[in-house]
Amino acid sequence: MPGSSTKIVFLMYHELELPGRKLCQSDPGYVRYILPVETFRSQMQWLKQSAFRGLNVSEALHYPAGKNVCITFDDGCETDLIAAAPVLREFGFHATFYVTAGFINTPGYLSIDQLRQLDAEGFEVGCHSMTHPYLPDLTDAELRHEIADAKHQIEQILGHPIDHFSCPGGRYDWRTTMIAGSAKFRTVANSAFYANSEKTKRFHLGRVAMLRDLSLSEFGATCHGRGLWKKRLQHRTRLGVQLVLGNRAYDQIRAVLLRESRH
Numbered sequence: 135m136p137g138s139s140t141k142i143v144f145l146m147y148h149e150l151e152l153p154g155r156k157l158c159q160s161d162p163g164y165v166r167y168i169l170p171v172e173t174f175r176s177q178m179q180w181l182k183q184s185a186f187r188g189l190n191v192s193e194a195l196h197y198p199a200g201k202n203v204c205i206t207f208d209d210g211c212e213t214d215l216i217a218a219a220p221v222l223r224e225f226g227f228h229a230t231f232y233v234t235a236g237f238i239n240t241p242g243y244l245s246i247d248q249l250r251q252l253d254a255e256g257f258e259v260g261c262h263s264m265t266h267p268y269l270p271d272l273t274d275a276e277l278r279h280e281i282a283d284a285k286h287q288i289e290q291i292l293g294h295p296i297d298h299f300s301c302p303g304g305r306y307d308w309r310t311t312m313i314a315g316s317a318k319f320r321t322v323a324n325s326a327f328y329a330n331s332e333k334t335k336r337f338h339l340g341r342v343a344m345l346r347d348l349s350l351s352e353f354g355a356t357c358h359g360r361g362l363w364k365k366r367l368q369h370r371t372r373l374g375v376q377l378v379l380g381n382r383a384y385d386q387i388r389a390v391l392l393r394e395s396r397h
């Protein structure tokens with residue numbers, strides 16, 4: 135019976151790194167979120183050995199009892215199909231791939247055929263906007279294009295409804311959820327650090343970003359929902375700085391800080 139106390143951590147992945155393959159972007163702010171495929175594989179292996187199940191978003195929304203995580207990918211990179219899918223299949227896990235509609239058929243991202251293949255293999259496809267902007271910066275008309283038109287475009291390719299949306303950069307406002315609702319999305323996922331439960335509003339699903347430097351023990355703690363408050367605190371501090379500076383200035387400063395920290 136799905137208990138109201140059942141909490142599920144939604145994991146958020148991005149492009150994976152394959153030996154000899156160039157990443158879609160190379161700046162430190164991007165690479166921070168990119169895991170080598172072997173790291174991803176060891177995480178999936180850990181989940182299997184620890185008796186976790188890997189669910190897609192639609193399955194997770196039933197909040198089944200037991201040990202579960204929800205596995206999600208953002209952006210719609212080609213590695214969704216050529217790197218992540220084989221590993222997920224190996225361990226018998228499901229996942230939701232949020233695809234940026236306007237990136238389909240561009241270098242490094244899924245082609246139309248690859249997207250259809252991912253869908254045909256039984257993986258769930260969601261939508262991650264049309265052009266990957268920060269949604270709160272947009273006018274209402276631009277928002278509708280990013281949310282409703284993007285959904286329609288992916289549905290035209292796959293020939294069935296797309297139910298789930300994730301926000302680029304995790305940023306959204308009340309207009310985002312309103313327009314997502316009128317576009318008939320069932321859920322909206324952000325990247326706030328909390329586990330979800332039946333009490334979580336469906337347009338405010340939290341997700342935990344998987345960072346390149348996350349150790350396997352930190353990964354395990356995250357899947358058990360431990361230590362999320364710490365990440366939440368860091369996230370709030372970051373949001374406060376974003377509010378003061380605005381998205382663009384924040385990104386410029388963050389890029390400088392990340393560059394500095396590499397030296």
Ligand SMILES: [Zn+2]
Pocket residue numbers: 208209262266301302303
């Ligand atoms: Zn993204």
